[in-house]
Amino acid sequence: MSTDIARIRREVCDLHAELVRYQLVVWTAGNVSARVPGEDLLVIKPSGVSYDDLTPANMIVCDLDGKVVQGDLSPSSDTAAHAYVYRNMPEVGGVVHTHSTYASAWAARGEAVPCVLTAMADEFGGEIPVGPFALIGDDSIGRGIVETLAGSRSPAVLMRNHGVFTVGGSAKAAVKAAVMTEDVARTVHLARAHGRPQPIGEQDIASLYDRYQNVYGQSSDRSAAEGDAHR
Numbered sequence: 636m637s638t639d640i641a642r643i644r645r646e647v648c649d650l651h652a653e654l655v656r657y658q659l660v661v662w663t664a665g666n667v668s669a670r671v672p673g674e675d676l677l678v679i680k681p682s683g684v685s686y687d688d689l690t691p692a693n694m695i696v697c698d699l700d701g702k703v704v705q706g707d708l709s710p711s712s713d714t715a716a717h718a719y720v721y722r723n724m725p726e727v728g729g730v731v732h733t734h735s736t737y738a739s740a741w742a743a744r745g746e747a748v749p750c751v752l753t754a755m756a757d758e759f760g761g762e763i764p765v766g767p768f769a770l771i772g773d774d775s776i777g778r779g780i781v782e783t784l785a786g787s788r789s790p791a792v793l794m795r796n797h798g799v800f801t802v803g804g805s806a807k808a809a810v811k812a813a814v815m816t817e818d819v820a821r822t823v824h825l826a827r828a829h830g831r832p833q834p835i836g837e838q839d840i841a842s843l844y845d846r847y848q849n850v851y852g853q854s855s856d857r858s859a860a861e862g863d864a865h866r
Contacts, residue, residue, distance in 0.1 A: 640705070643669050643678045643806075644691040650810050655686050657814045659733040659799075666711040669806035670721055670728045675699045677721055681708035701774075712771055719777025720802060724784075729806030734798040735817035737824050741765075742793035748820050751832035755823075756840040757847035758815045760788025768795040776800070788844060791816045 650667045654660045663686070668679035678694050695706035701718040703710060711717075717730045733739075741748050741763075748763040750756055755763070766783035769775035780800050783792045790812040791801045799816050803809035826832040835843075 639671055639673070640676070640678070640696060641691070643671050644694040644696075647678045647680065647694050647806060648689050648691045650806055651680060651686055651689050653810050654731075654733060654813070657817070659735040659813055659817055660686070661734070665733045666713055666717075666731070667806055667810060668711075668714075668717045668730045671696070672728075676704060677714075677717060679711050679714055679717060681706070682711050684708065713776065715772065715774045716776035716780065716800070719774035720780055720800075723777075723781045724802065726804065727802045727809075729803045729809035731801045731803075731806070731809040731813045732798065733813050733817070735813070735820070738763075738793060738816050738820035739798045740824065741820055742795055742798055745795045747793070748816075748823050749832065750835055750840055751823055751826065752819055753835070753843055754815070755819050756835055756843035757851070758812065758819075759791060760844040761840055763789055763791050763793060763816060763820070766792045766794045766800075768797070 647667050647669050654665050659665060663683050666680045668677050670677055675698055677697050677699065679697060680689060681693055681695055684693065693708055695708060695710040696704045697710055697714055697718065698704055699718050699722050701714045713732050720727055720730050745765055747765050750762045764783050764787055766779040769779045776794060779794060780792050790803055791799060794800060799813055801809045801812035801816060803812055823832060
């Protein structure tokens with residue numbers, strides 16, 4: 636097993652704990668995957684295994700057609716969707732899927748989360764869009780993700796009647812996007828329950844997005860993120 640694969644297995648295993656920490660998943664639902672740098676491979680969690688029982692050793696290595704390359708267990712039932720995203724979005728280094736409560740409620744209504752918060756403009760560059768309904772088991776979900784995110788600045792999509800899928804230059808970035816998706820979905824839900832959320836103008840959204848993506852934080856962090864996005 637290569638050093639890169641061993642490292643990615645550890646990273647993917649550790650990031651699943653973040654889904655639990657931020658209460659984005661219940662039971663065995665949800666998954667994180669990561670692209671193996673320089674290889675047509677991805678690493679993803681096994682299907683139906685408790686989060687408490689996840690280890691780097693039981694993470695599954697698949698090719699970009701979703702076929703198991705290394706691992707003794709069956710991969711996540713969402714593997715075909717993840718693989719489709721990696722095949723068609725070469726800039727993506729990580730994919731996350733959750734059924735987080737508030738974001739999934741928007742997905743159940745088939746409704747995009749409108750951009751009414753500066754935090755949304757920062758992270759998503761606009762609304763969080765809704766993708767089509769698709770059955771689990773083949774790459775239909777992946778096609779919906781790719782088609783919905785084409786031309787969008789959002790790293791997140793709400794798949795109708797299903798839940799959240801996020802992408803990032805790294806698996807960690809995709810997990811961050813999943814955390815932020817649930818946070819803003821909850822806040823906008825509460826705002827709408829108590830009044831009429833005020834939209835942010837497109838020019839202001841673009842300005843906020845540019846500042847957050849290119850100025851906010853430490854320059855070393857931005858350089859690392861750019862490296863992740865191009866690996």
